[in-house]
Amino acid sequence: MNSLEKIDILMLKTEIKQKLKKNKITNLKQLTNLKRKDFSKLDFNQYEIEQIEIKLQLEGLDLKR
DSSP: OOTTSBGGGGOOOHHHHHHHHHTTOOBHHHHHTOOHHHHHHTTOOHHHHHHHHHHHHHTTOOOOO
16 A cells, blocks of 8 residues: 555544544545544534544554554
8 A cells, every 4th residue: 555545535424534634644644644633623523533543443553653
């Protein structure tokens, strides 16, 4: 999997994808370089953060620790 692939492959809910794009997060590399607390600062709720984390893990990726 190429880390520059678009976040669309994660099959996230539309609302989550829109929030990511609003924050200029468009590829997996940008997404995996974020920590959970970064998402909180970007106004994501816990459910949305968990959904992102689960979808990344299904692709063999994870958020930055």
